[in-house]
Amino acid sequence: MKITCQRDTLANAFALAASIAPTRSPKEILQNVKITAAGSKLTLSATDQEVGIRLDVTEGVEIDTEGTALLPVQRTGAIFRESSDEKITIETDESGIRISGSRSKFRLPGSNPDEFPTVREFDQEKYHQLSTRQFREMLRRTAFATDSESSRYALGGVLLEMEENSVIAVGTDGRRLARMEGTGEPVGGHQTNGMTTIVPTRAIALIEKALSEKDDSVEVSSQGNDLLIRTPRAVISSRLVEGRYPNWRQVLPQRENAVQIDVTVGPLFAALRQAAIVTDIDSRGVDFTFADGTLKLEASTADLGESQIELPIAYDGESITLTMDHRYLADFCKVMDGESTFVMEIESSKSPALLSTDDGYAYVIMPMARDR
Incomplete structure (x- = not known):
C-alpha cells in the first residue's frame, strides 16, 4: 500500500477513529486503526468490540497502491499531531510501515491487518432518517443526565424510542431526567423494541463527534442487540446496553x-x-x-x-x-x-x-x- 494525503484531513479522521481504541486491552491488536486504500478513498476502522467506526476519507487523497495496514494508535497519532508537513505519505512493505513528509521520516512495526476484527457496515433495510442537527441536539440534551457508574446498568445510556414519525431520546440517573422529542422518517417499517434500545454514553460521545454540520441527515437503525448509525462519511456500530429502561413517562x-x-x-x-x-x-x-x-x-x-x-x-x-x-x-x-x-x-x-x-x-x- 502507498498513499499520500493532506495531513490535517488524515489527522482529524485518525483522531476520531482512534478515540474508541482501548488504551489497554488483552487484545493488543485493538490498539490500532485499520486503514484500507481502495478506489479513490481511504477507510479507517477502529473498535473495542463494543463500539466500532468506519470512516471514509476522500478529500485530498492520492492512492498509488491499494492495500491495507494497521496503524498503532499512540505513535501514529503523535506523528500526525507533531508533524508540520502539509502532506503525509504512508507506505507498507514486509518490514513495516513508513510514514514520511517533506521534512520527516518514521518507520513503525506493522501487524497483520487480517487479524483485525471486522467492523460492521450499514447494510440495514429498516431505519429512521433524521435531521442531523436535530439528532445531535437530542443526544446533547440527554446524554449528560445518564449515570455510567450506576449499579443499575440500564441508566448508563440514552434510551431511543423510534416509532412511525416519532423519535424520543431519554437520559436519567434516577435523580434527574432529560427527555427530548423529535421527528424522523421511517424506512422499511423500522421501529425500536420498547424500553430496550439503550445506547451507551460512550457510543453517544462518538456519534456526536462524527455528526457533521455539513450533513443534512443521518440514518439510525436498531437491530437485535446493536445500533447502527450512518452519515455520508461514517458508519458507527454499538452494542446496546443490556437491561430494561425504567418507565420514564411515570417520572x-x-x-x-x-x-x-x-x-x-x-x-x-x-x-x-x-x-x-x-x-x-x-x-x-x-x-x-x-x-x-x-x-x-x-x-x-x-x-x-x-x-x-x-x-x-x-x-x-x-x-x-x-x-x-x-x-x-x-x-x-x-x-x-x-x-x-x-x-x-x-x-x-x-x-x-x-x-x-x-x-x-x-x-x-x-x-x-x-x-x-
Whole structure:
C-alpha cells in the first residue's frame, strides 16, 4: 500500500477513529486503526468490540497502491499531531510501515491487518432518517443526565424510542431526567423494541463527534442487540446496553395546580453560579424561593459562608421554596442557548421541578431535603 494525503484531513479522521481504541486491552491488536486504500478513498476502522467506526476519507487523497495496514494508535497519532508537513505519505512493505513528509521520516512495526476484527457496515433495510442537527441536539440534551457508574446498568445510556414519525431520546440517573422529542422518517417499517434500545454514553460521545454540520441527515437503525448509525462519511456500530429502561413517562409530572414561570437561561445561570460559590460536594443544595416577583437563590455551608442572589421573575403568587442540587440545574443551562427561554413548573417543596421548552425538551429535577 502507498498513499499520500493532506495531513490535517488524515489527522482529524485518525483522531476520531482512534478515540474508541482501548488504551489497554488483552487484545493488543485493538490498539490500532485499520486503514484500507481502495478506489479513490481511504477507510479507517477502529473498535473495542463494543463500539466500532468506519470512516471514509476522500478529500485530498492520492492512492498509488491499494492495500491495507494497521496503524498503532499512540505513535501514529503523535506523528500526525507533531508533524508540520502539509502532506503525509504512508507506505507498507514486509518490514513495516513508513510514514514520511517533506521534512520527516518514521518507520513503525506493522501487524497483520487480517487479524483485525471486522467492523460492521450499514447494510440495514429498516431505519429512521433524521435531521442531523436535530439528532445531535437530542443526544446533547440527554446524554449528560445518564449515570455510567450506576449499579443499575440500564441508566448508563440514552434510551431511543423510534416509532412511525416519532423519535424520543431519554437520559436519567434516577435523580434527574432529560427527555427530548423529535421527528424522523421511517424506512422499511423500522421501529425500536420498547424500553430496550439503550445506547451507551460512550457510543453517544462518538456519534456526536462524527455528526457533521455539513450533513443534512443521518440514518439510525436498531437491530437485535446493536445500533447502527450512518452519515455520508461514517458508519458507527454499538452494542446496546443490556437491561430494561425504567418507565420514564411515570417520572414526568402531570399536574393541574402547578405554577408555570417563564425564565431566561442566561440570567438564571449567572445567578446560579453566584449562589453556588459557597457550596461544596457535601452541601450542594441551593434554596429557590419564588415570591413577590423575585426568585431568591440561597446557599449556606458552615465552613464556606452564605450566599443570597435575587433575580426578577414574572410571579406574584404564594411563596414556594424548593431545594435543588445546583449542578443539575447548571447542566440544563449548559446545553441551552443563553438567550433562550423555558418554562419552570413548580408545585411544592416536595415535588419535582419540571423545565420545558417549546421544541420538545423536558427536564425533571428531584427536590433535595435540606436541614437548616
